[in-house]
Amino acid sequence: MRPFLVLTLKETKDIFFSKTALLFLVLVSFIVGYGFVTAVGLYSEQSLAAVNNPLYARGFEPVPGVFGPIYGGLFILFSLFLPFVIIPLISLEKEHNTLAILIQLPFSFKDILTAKIIATLLFLLFVLILTFPGIILWRMYGGHIPVNEICLLLSGYLLYGMFVVSVSFFSASLFNSVANASIFSIFLIILSWVIDFSRNMNISPLLSFISEWTVTRVLKYFENGILSFTAAMYFVLICSVFFIMAYILLSFDLKDKWKPISSTIILFLFAMFLISHITLNADMTESHRNSxxxxxxxxxxxxxxxxxxxxxxxxxxxxxxxxxxxxxxxxxxxxxxxxxxxxxxxxxxxxxxxxxxxxxxxxxxxxxxxxxxxxxxxxxxGISAGHWNNETEFPGYPLVVKERLSIIEYIYYLLIPLGMVFAFAVNNLKLLRRLKK
Amino acid sequence: MLKLSNITKKYFKTMALNKVSFEASRGSITGIIGPNGAGKSTLLDIISGFQNPDGGEIYFNDQPLKSFKEYRKILSYMPQHLEIYPDYHVDEFIEFINAATEHIDINLIEILNLEQVKNKKIRYLSKGYHQRLKLFFALSNTKEIIVLDEPFDGFDPIQLIEILELIRSENIKGRTFILSIHQLYDAEKICNHYVLLNESRVVTQGNIQTLKQTFGEDNYSLEQIFKRAIQ
The missing domain is CATH 3.40.30.10 (Glutaredoxin)
Known part of the structure; x- marks a missing residue:
């Protein structure tokens, strides 16, 4: 096996089989399950009046009605809990000084960080996959699945998750203690919310300008079904900046770290300036509600x-x-x-x-x-717009779910958490380990 | 072979190392000895490329070492403060090192008695066994220079004899050792060159005969020489 693959496997195992990850995944399962039951219940209740009323039915779209609230729960979990899962990946290496081991094996700091990024990406994909049983059940109930919109929503949350990962890596590289790094990374994430909230207060033009570029604001593109080149590039750039700064801070062989850090920030601002001038957007919603x-x-x-x-x-x-x-x-x-x-x-x-x-x-x-x-x-x-009211009208997808939703509860409150606890036990328990041997 | 020239390191206003110079010749076992806070660990970190000095140069075969890559090629380092992955089992860790390097000395597992704890989680190892595992990591490669920070911590007298024997046998194979040792009595048993460090600077250096000639008499122990030297 190639050394880098060995390292990536180690990192993947480290994150997936940590106790914090287990607790996080169980929490994800509960929140997704609860969100799904609540959202489907409400959607179904409101659909009663719409099934025989085509005009009212047009307002029923599965993404804002059902999938949006489910993934909204993930937003909170990613923002407030994910740092606790991610930060130990670096903080514990620093605390135990095990970076000294890795760096003496055939791995550079770049390899170590890349392997950790790949491992966290796989972890986030796994978290998003946990929502799939809900999507399948929704289909089985007869619900409509707007594939493009759901893919966009998933990509948005994957990018947001990677943003949280990058901020966590940066914080963990900056601070020596897990507690300080966690608080700092949550502070950075919440700062984005605060700036976003202050947008409507008209405090200062600068704050209004910055608030247009907060992560929560840019995530709205994905949540609203708009495929935006600028939004996607924004996430890629902001994640890259935090990852690069984490790399610089971790590399103990680098001298004068402030120089590469300030160059990275300047390059980021320049790249942001460039991409903010590109308008490449597509409304991915079936109802074309954004355009x-x-x-x-x-x-x-x-x-x-x-x-x-x-x-x-x-x-x-x-x-x-x-x-x-x-x-x-x-x-x-x-x-x-x-x-x-x-x-x-x-x-x-x-x-x-x-x-x-x-x-x-x-x-x-x-x-x-x-x-x-x-x-x-x-x-x-002096332009003629021609006819513009004769667009094909969106029919809407109201759905009254007649089946009981207890199967969702079984899956999310029982099966998935138990499956995770079992997988954790298989990996950690001495007895099972001996049997395996 | 490995030469340090005027190595200086400052932490804000505190001088950690002040113009430290010495040479470790090929096949030697150099002991860096000194009281707590003398700068031993900082010096070893710098020798291994884990910290950059503020001044001075390190040469390997008369060529200055410039990048961490160059250090990594020639040198293996066991820091004092190293807690190997506590949630790993011993054999998992050994497998990882083997898979990553595709080269481990299987005999070392036997010599260090790691076979009998291979199914234990590292967090449950005794200090002595944890130290053995650290030594396994430092020695399970083909690097020419081995730098060990306080390698004898946590060993009882019988275990210590085994470990000293292991270092001697590796030394006979041609490996050069630089050890930081707190206990002068232990240093005397293994080192053939000494660098006495006190208050961030080298007080004296040389083999035991030279030190005895300079600071004492033939029946003087290293401890007595050291006391004399710092006076």
């Missing part, structure tokens, strides 16, 4: 420089509607639209107004409805 009809999208691509002045507070519910139904969809097509949210005296004077400006011409409206906005924009640009 305008194709005719409108094509016409909007042709519109010259567009400026929008908004005389409204960010906390206003009309602004929230406008953002969801128009601005977010517009961002998917164009990222060069200048949106200005007015403040001060001007805001009070013209509160509630939207001003669209193209080629020096402008038009105002108090409406935030697409029916009103598009004629204004296309009128100012």
């Amino acid at each position: 305008f009809p194709p005719g409108i999208s094509k016409a909007l691509e042709k519109v010259p420089d567009l400026e929008i002045d908004i005389y409204m507070n960010k906390g206003d519910s009309r602004f929230a509607d406008y953002q969801k139904s128009f601005l977010k969809k517009l961002e998917l097509i164009r990222n060069d639209v200048r949106v200005k949210i007015m403040t001060g005296k001007e805001l009070k004077k013209k509160y509630g107004l939207f001003v669209y400006k193209i080629n020096g011409k402008s038009k105002e409206t108090y409406s935030n409805s697409e029916q009103e906005i598009f004629p204004i924009i296309f009128g100012l640009a």
Whole structure:
């Protein structure tokens, strides 16, 4: 066997058969099971009124209705508990000084870190695979499975999991104690939430800008069914930065570590600047809930420089509607639209107004409805959008589950946890080990 | 063979090593001796490439050692503070080393009596056996220089005789040893070259005859020489 494979197998075994991993996996099983039972129950209950009402049925989509809440549980588990599973992989090596063993075998620091990354990636894949019985059962109940959307959701959580792994590796490399590293990595993760929460408070333009690039915010693309090149690259870059910094901190043969660390950060910011200018998005939802009809999208691509002045507070519910139904969809097509949210005296004077400006011409409206906005924009640009209301309508997938959900409970509350405890025992118990011998 | 020239190391304002120079010739067993806090472990970390010195150079066969890769090729190091994977069984650890290096000396397992504890978890080994396992790791390779930090910790007198015998036999095979030893009585039994370290600097060095000539008389023990030297 090649030495690197030996190392990767060791790391994989170390993570999968640790007590913390066992507890984490049991917790995952409970949370996924609970999320599934609750989500299917609610979806089924609400579907009762929709099965014979095609208009109401259109609002029923399995991803936001069932799979979103299930994976939402994973988000909490990844953010708050995963660091405790990952950090010992490095912290214990440091505490026991076993890096001194590995580094004297034919492994470089790069090999050691890569093997650990591969092992954690396999662990995360295993965690995500634990949700598959739920998906299969959903299908067996007669539920619809939007494959593209689910794959996107899984990729998003895999990337988010890798982000937590990279932050944990960085913290573990920075601190000598497991406790300090755990607290620091949870602090970094929660910091992302705090910045995200502060977005609507309009505290400072810089904070608003940063909040557009928090991990939780970028994860929303995957949760909402938008395949975004920028979002995927963002995760790849941010994970790489933390992994590289962990590598630099761990490598005791490196001198002047601050130099490579600062170069890495500068390169990351530059790469972020580049990718933020690329608009390559695809709405993967079957209902196309994130995008305008194709005719409108094509016409909007042709519109010259567009400026929008908004005389409204960010906390206003009309602004929230406008953002969801128009601005977010517009961002998917164009990222060069200048949106200005007015403040001060001007805001009070013209509160509630939207001003669209193209080629020096402008038009105002108090409406935030697409029916009103598009004629204004296309009128100012002198473009004909053609017919845009004749799109194929999404039928919706309401489902009333008549079977009892106890099988889900058996699988997630009993079978999976017991299976894990059994696997752990097989690996660790002396008696079974002797039998194996 | 391995030459240290003016090695200096500082931790903030504390001087850990102050212009330490000595040479370990091929086939020698050099004992780094000194009281606690003299800088023995730091010196061994630097000799093994695990820490960078702030000043000075290390030469192997008159060529300066520049990268950790170069150290790794020639040298095997057993740090004092090393707790081998506590949740592994002894045979699992040996298998891992074997699979990773594709070269272990099977005889060492027998010589170090590891066969009888192979099914034990490392965390449940006695200190002596844990130390044997550390020695197994340091010796189960073909490297020319073996650096051991406090290798005799945790051995009873009978076990110590076996371990000293093992080091001698490896030395006869042509391997060079650099040992940090706390107990001067143990150092006297195995080393043929001594580097006396006190307060971060080398007080004196040489073989036992040279030291006796410089600091005492023919019947002086290493301990007496050391006391004289630091005075």
